[in-house]
Amino acid sequence: MLKTFKIGGVHPPENKLTSGNPIEILPLPKTVFIPVAQHIGAPAVPLVKKGDAVKAGQLIAKSSSFVSTNIHSSVSGTVKRVDFQADSSGYPKQGIYVDVQGDEWLEEIDQSKDLVKTFDFDSETIVKKIQEAGIVGLGGATFPTHVKLIPPKGMKAEVLLINGVECEPYLTSDHRLMLEKPDEILIGIQLLMKAMNVEKAVIGIENNKPDAIKLLSEKAKEYKGISVTALKVKYPQGGEKQLIKAVTGKEVPPGGLPIATGAVVNNVGTAFAVYEAIQKNKPLFERVVTITGKNVAKPSNFLVRIGTPTSELLEAAGGMPENTGKIISGGPMMGRALASIDVPVTKGTSGVLLMQKEEAKRDTVLACIRCSRCVSVCPMGLEPYLLMTLSEKQIFDRCESNHIMDCIECGSCSYTCPSDRPLLDYIRFGKGKVGQIIRSRNK
Amino acid sequence: MSITIIYTIATLSIIGIFAAVVLYFVSRKFYVYEDPRIDEVEGQLPAANCGGCGYAGCRAFAEACVKASGLDDLNCPVGGNDTMNTVAKILGMESVKKDLRTAFIRCNGTCDHRPKTSQYDGASTCAIAASVYSGESDCQWGCLGYGDCFDSCDFDAIELRSDMGVPKIIDDKCVACGACVDACPKNLIELRKQSPRNRKVVVACMNKDKGGVARKACAVACIGCTKCEKECKFDAITIENNLAFIDADKCKLCRKCVPVCPTGSIIEENFPPRKIKVEEKSELQNS
Numbered sequence: 001m002l003k004t005f006k007i008g009g010v011h012p013p014e015n016k017l018t019s020g021n022p023i024e025i026l027p028l029p030k031t032v033f034i035p036v037a038q039h040i041g042a043p044a045v046p047l048v049k050k051g052d053a054v055k056a057g058q059l060i061a062k063s064s065s066f067v068s069t070n071i072h073s074s075v076s077g078t079v080k081r082v083d084f085q086a087d088s089s090g091y092p093k094q095g096i097y098v099d100v101q102g103d104e105w106l107e108e109i110d111q112s113k114d115l116v117k118t119f120d121f122d123s124e125t126i127v128k129k130i131q132e133a134g135i136v137g138l139g140g141a142t143f144p145t146h147v148k149l150i151p152p153k154g155m156k157a158e159v160l161l162i163n164g165v166e167c168e169p170y171l172t173s174d175h176r177l178m179l180e181k182p183d184e185i186l187i188g189i190q191l192l193m194k195a196m197n198v199e200k201a202v203i204g205i206e207n208n209k210p211d212a213i214k215l216l217s218e219k220a221k222e223y224k225g226i227s228v229t230a231l232k233v234k235y236p237q238g239g240e241k242q243l244i245k246a247v248t249g250k251e252v253p254p255g256g257l258p259i260a261t262g263a264v265v266n267n268v269g270t271a272f273a274v275y276e277a278i279q280k281n282k283p284l285f286e287r288v289v290t291i292t293g294k295n296v297a298k299p300s301n302f303l304v305r306i307g308t309p310t311s312e313l314l315e316a317a318g319g320m321p322e323n324t325g326k327i328i329s330g331g332p333m334m335g336r337a338l339a340s341i342d343v344p345v346t347k348g349t350s351g352v353l354l355m356q357k358e359e360a361k362r363d364t365v366l367a368c369i370r371c372s373r374c375v376s377v378c379p380m381g382l383e384p385y386l387l388m389t390l391s392e393k394q395i396f397d398r399c400e401s402n403h404i405m406d407c408i409e410c411g412s413c414s415y416t417c418p419s420d421r422p423l424l425d426y427i428r429f430g431k432g433k434v435g436q437i438i439r440s441r442n443k
Numbered sequence: 444m445s446i447t448i449i450y451t452i453a454t455l456s457i458i459g460i461f462a463a464v465v466l467y468f469v470s471r472k473f474y475v476y477e478d479p480r481i482d483e484v485e486g487q488l489p490a491a492n493c494g495g496c497g498y499a500g501c502r503a504f505a506e507a508c509v510k511a512s513g514l515d516d517l518n519c520p521v522g523g524n525d526t527m528n529t530v531a532k533i534l535g536m537e538s539v540k541k542d543l544r545t546a547f548i549r550c551n552g553t554c555d556h557r558p559k560t561s562q563y564d565g566a567s568t569c570a571i572a573a574s575v576y577s578g579e580s581d582c583q584w585g586c587l588g589y590g591d592c593f594d595s596c597d598f599d600a601i602e603l604r605s606d607m608g609v610p611k612i613i614d615d616k617c618v619a620c621g622a623c624v625d626a627c628p629k630n631l632i633e634l635r636k637q638s639p640r641n642r643k644v645v646v647a648c649m650n651k652d653k654g655g656v657a658r659k660a661c662a663v664a665c666i667g668c669t670k671c672e673k674e675c676k677f678d679a680i681t682i683e684n685n686l687a688f689i690d691a692d693k694c695k696l697c698r699k700c701v702p703v704c705p706t707g708s709i710i711e712e713n714f715p716p717r718k719i720k721v722e723e724k725s726e727l728q729n730s
Contacts, residue, residue, distance in 0.1 A: 090561070090577030339561045339576065362564045425566035429574055 002207055004232035005245040008379035010412045011234055012169050012333065014208060017292050019172045023180055023301045026316055028100050032075050032307030033085050034060065035095035038346040039136040040143045041067035046096055052079045056305075057106040057283050060096055063131070069144045070134035071096075074285035074305035076104035088329050090339035098307070109282045115183050116279040119191065126195040126278060133277035134347075135284050138269030139163055139174075139238060140330055142348040145270055149195050151259050158262035160193055160201040161247055162271055164216070165231060165238040167206060168331025171351040173288040174268050176301045178205070178212040181272055182219045188271030189226055191278055196264060203228045203268070204247050206237060235333060236410035240265045242379050254406050269350075289313065289345055293354030295321035304345050311341040313352055325360030328353040333411045366419035374413035374423055380406050384413035384423045391430030396437060399430045405438070407431055480533060481505050487529045488519060493597050495520045495620025514539050521598075521618040543637040544619035546600075546612045550586040550631050551647035551710060553607040557582055557661040573628035581660035584649045586610070586631055592623035614641045614713075636691040641713045644689060644696055646671075648708040651684040658706065665708040671700035 037043035044061035054060060054073040061071035077100045084092035105111060121129075131146035151157055162185075166174040178185060189201050203220070205213045207230050217228040231237055231246055241252045243265055250261040258265060269287065276282040285306050292299040297318025304313065310327065314320050320327075320341075328335040329349055345352075374384035382403060390399045404427060413423040485505040492500040496519050498507055508517055508530055518541045519526050531538035557580040563572055569591035577583035588608040593601045600616035601623065612623075612632075624632045631649055646665055650657040654666030667685030674680075679693035680700060689700070689709070698717075701709050 086577065086583075089575060090581075091583055336575075422566040425571050425575075429566075429571045432574055 002230055002232040003246050004234050005237060005242040005379060007381050008377045008412065009234040009236065009242075010377050010415055012415060014233070015169045015292075015294070016172050016175070016208070017170065017294075018290050018299045018301050019175050019209070021172075021176070021300050023176050023288055023303050026302040026304045026308065026312065028075060028103060028305065029308045029312045030100055031080065031309075032098050032100065032305060033095050033309065033342075033344045034071060034074060034098065034307035035085075035087065035093050035344065035346060036061045036071055037093055038071065038142060038306070038348065039069050040141065041065065041069070041147075043094065044068060044071045046082050046094070048079045048082070048096060050079055050081050053077070054079060054098060055104050055106050057109050057285060059283075060098075063134075063144075067144055067147055069136055069146075070132060070283070072134055072283040072285045073098055074307050075100045077101040085342070085344075086340060088336045088338045088343050095307075095344075110280040115187075117183075117187060119187075119194075119279065121191075121194070121278070123195045123197055126191055126274075129278050130195070130274060133273070133283040135270060135273045135277055136347050137267055138273060138287060138347065138350070139267035140334065140348050140350050141240075142346075145266065145274070148264055148266070149192070151196075151264075152257070155257075155259045156262065157196045157198050157259060157264045158200070159248065159264075160189065160196060160198050161243055161263050161265045162189055162201060162203040162268055163238055163240075163243055163265055164203050164205040164209075164212065164268045165243060166209070167233075167235045167238040168333055168335075168350075169235075170292050170353050171290050171331045172292075173290045173301055173350050175209050175212055176290075177272055177288055178209070178216060178268055182215050184275045185268050185271045186216070186219055186223045186226060187279065188273070188275035190223060191274050192266060192271060193225060198264075199225050201226045202247050204231050204237075204243055205229070206231050206233045208233045235412065236379055236408065239379065239408050239410060241408065254403055284347060287345070287347065287349070289349055290351035291317045291354075292351065293321070293324075293356070294359070295323065295356055296354055297321070304349075306347060307344045309342050309344055310338060310352055313345070314341060314354075321354060321356075323357045324354050325357035326355045328355060333415065334409065362422075363420040365421055368421060369419055371418060373416045373418065377412040377416045379410060379412065380408060382407060384427060385421075387430060388421065388423045388426040391426040391433075394433075396430065396433050400434045400437070404431050404434050478509050480509050483533050484508050484530050487522070487526055487533065489521045489526065491521050491597060491618075491620075493521060493618075493620040493622060495618065495622070508534060513537070520544065520620055523618075544634040545614050545617045545637050545641065545643075546619060546621075546623055546632050547635050547643065547645055547647075548586065548592070548610060548612060548627075548631050549633055549645065549647055549649050550584075550609055550629075551663045551708065552580065552582060552585040552661045553609050556663045557585060557608070569626075570628050582650055582652075582657070582664065584629060584631075584651060585661065586629065591626045591628070592632060595622040595626035597622065638691075638696055642696055643691070643712050644694055644698055644701060645710060645712075646687045646689055646708055647710045649686065651686050653685055657685065663706055663708050665704075666706055668705060670703045670705065671709060674700050674703045 042065045045064050046061045048060045055076045058073045060073045063070050077098050080097035080099050082096050087093045127146050127149050135145045136142040193201050213230050220226045240258050244263045252258050273284045289304045290301050291313045327338045387404050407427050411424050488501040490501050496504045498504040514536050528538045559579045560581050567589045569587045569589045572587050578587050586609045590603050593603045598616050600613050602611045619634050648665040650664045657664035657666050665687050669682050671687055672680045672682050677693050677695050679690045681688050701711050
C-alpha cells in the first residue's frame with residue numbers, strides 16, 4: 001500500500017504530455033518586465049532607475065521587510081523604465097522593464113556545468129545566502145524560503161520534506177528537473193538540512209513518475225539522511241499539509257503552522273535554486289516552465305528567465321492554437337487564467353496551459369442537489385457547499401466558525417460538483433472577507 | 444355525559460383564572476417602562492428597514508430619535524424632510540432641513556464605449572469578479588455590470604440594462620439609502636445633492652489612469668485634461684489623480700463644462716434640449 005493523505009482528494013486525468021521532453025533553454029526575449037512583487041509578503045523596493053545598465057543576477061529591487069525577498073535582473077541590458085503593468089488579474093503591478101542587450105552575467109556567478117559537491121557553511125550563512133538570492137517556494141505559493149527555515153520560538157524542525165509530488169495535471173517542470181538535475185537537487189537538500197539542523201529528509205514523489213523515483217532513490221544512497229518515498233497518485237498531495245500527512249502521518253492543527261508537526265516542506269525546484277544560489281552564487285532569476293495543452297503544436301519544458309512575456313513562450317511552443325479558450329498560468333486545478341499574454345513569467349509560474357474552448361467552458365450553474373461529493377473530496381475535511389452558501393449570503397461569522405480559513409483553495413470541490421457550482425469562487429471570496437475581519441479584530 | 448362537559452369547563456376556567464392572576468402580578472412586577480413616543484415615531488417611519496439612516500432598522504432609529512437631544516445628526520433618507528418634520532413635531536424638537544440626495548453611478552462605459560479585451564466566466568457577482576480580476580475591458584476602475592447594486596436595492600430604483608453593461612439609477616425611485624454605495628466593489632456610486640427637477644451635471648467616470656491609458660480603454664473616460672476645471676466659474680470642479688470631480692454643492696448647473704469635455708465624460712441629465720446658437724441657426728437658414 002502506497003502512502004497518501006487520508007481524507008478527500010480527487011484524481012483528475014493526468015495529461016502529462018511533456019514528461020518525456022527534456023528541458024530546453026528559451027531564447028532571450030527583447031524586453032523583460034520583472035515585477036517587484038513575485039512572492040507572498042511585502043513588495044520589494046526598486047533600486048534602479050531609467051537608463052541604468054544592469055547585468056544578469058544584479059540586485060534590482062531590495063526586500064522591504066522580513067517576509068519579502070530580493071529581486072534580481074534576469075538579463076543584461078538597460079532599464080527602460082520602472083512602471084506598472086497588468087498582472088494575470090488585470091490589475092496593474094509595479095515592476096521594472098529591462099531592454100535586453102547581450103547576455104552578460106555578474107562575474108561571481110559560476111556559469112560552468114560542474115557539480116560542486118562539498119560545502120563548508122554554518123546554518124546562518126546558508127539562510128543568509130538564501131535570503132540574498134531571493135529564493136521563494138517554487139511550487140507556486142512563492143512563500144519566501146528563508147522565513148520557513150527559521151522556526152518560530154519554541155518549535156524545532158525534525159524532518160525536511162521535499163515536495164516532488166507535482167500533483168497538478170499537465171505540469172512536468174519538477175519531474176524534468178528531478179530527472180535532469182538529481183545531484184544538484186540532493187546537494188540543495190543537504191544545504192537545506194544543514195540550514196535547519198535536521199538529520200533527516202524525505203523526498204515525496206507520486207507513483208506516476210517511476211523514473212524519477214528510481215533515479216533519485218539510487219542517487220540518494222550517496223547522500224546521508226535522504227530517502228525517497230513513493231506516494232499514491234492523488235490530488236492535492238502537493239499541498240503542504242497533505243504532504244506532511246501522507247509522509248509523516250501527522251496532521252497540522254487548524255490555523256497552525258506546518259512546523260507544529262516538526263516538518264518543513266520545500267519544493268524540488270526550491271532545492272535546486274538553493275544549490276545554485278550557494279554553490280554557484282547564482283540568484284534566482286530563471287526557472288523551468290512547462291508550456292502545454294492538448295492543441296499546442298510543440299508542448300515543451302523551457303528554462304525561462306523571470307520576466308519573459310508569456311507571448312514568447314507561446315511562440316516557442318509553436319504559436320497559439322486557433323480554438324484556445326483560456327490561457328492559464330499554473331496548472332488546470334489551481335492556476336489563474338491570464339487576462340493578457342503580455343503577463344510575464346514570475347518566480348511562481350510553474351507552467352502555462354492552453355485550454356481548448358470546450359475544455360475551458362464553464363457550464364451553467366444548477367442548484368445544489370445535496371449529493372455531498374464536495375464534502376467527501378475536500379482534503380481539509382470542510383463542507384464546501386455550506387461555506388459557499390454562507391459566503392453568498394455574506395454570513396461571515398458562520399464562515400469563520402466553519403473554518404473557512406483552513407481552505408487550501410485546491411479546487412477539488414468545484415472540480416467534482418455535478419451541478420457545476422462555482423464553490424471555490426465563493427469560498428475564496430468569503431475567505432478574503434473573513435481574513436479582513438480577523439486582521440481588523442487583531443489590530 | 445353532561446357532567447363531563449361541566450367538569451371540563453369548570454376545570455379549564457379555574458386554570459384560566461389562576462393563570463391570569465399569576466400573569467397579572469408577574470407583568471406588574473417585571474414591567475419595563477418604554478417611552479410611548481418610540482412607537483409613535485416608529486409609526487411615522489417608512490418601515491423599509493433599509494438601514495439608510497445608519498441604524499439597524501426603523502425601530503432602532505426611532506429609539507435613537509427619542510433618546511437624542513437634537514435631530515441634527517439623524518435623518519431618514521427614505522422619508523425625507525416630511526417624515527423628519529413629523530418626527531420633530533412628535534418629539535417637540537426643531538426640525539433640521541436636510542438636502543435630498545440621489546445615487547449616481549459614475550461610469551458610462553457601456554459596451555459601445557468600452558471594448559471588451561477579455562472574458563470572465565466565474566461566479567457572476569461584482570464582489571467576486573472584482574476580487575480576482577480587474578474587469579472585461581482594459582479599464583480597471585469601471586463598472587463590472589454583474590448587478591450587485593441591483594441586488595442590494597430594496598426600492599427597485601436600479602435598472603440593470605444588461606445589454607448595455609452598466610446599470611442606471613431611476614431618480615424618482617431612489618431614496619439615497621446608500622445600500623448600493625456599500626455594495627459596489629469599485630466604489631462607483633455617489634450620493635449627490637438633488638437639484639430641482641433632478642437636473643445634474645456629473646463626471647461619469649472614475650478612471651484614475653493617465654489620459655492615454657484611460658482613453659485607450661474607454662471612449663468616454665475622463666483623461667484629466669483640466670479643460671472643465673478652467674471653464675468652471677464656481678470652483679465646483681477639482682482634478683485629482685487624472686480625474687475630474689464636480690462638487691454637487693457648488694455646481695450651479697450652468698452646463699458650460701459639458702461641451703468643453705473632449706471625451707464627453709461629463710454628462711447632463713434631465714435638462715431641456717440646448718438651444719442652437721444664433722449664428723449656427725442663421726447658417727442653417729441660409730443654406
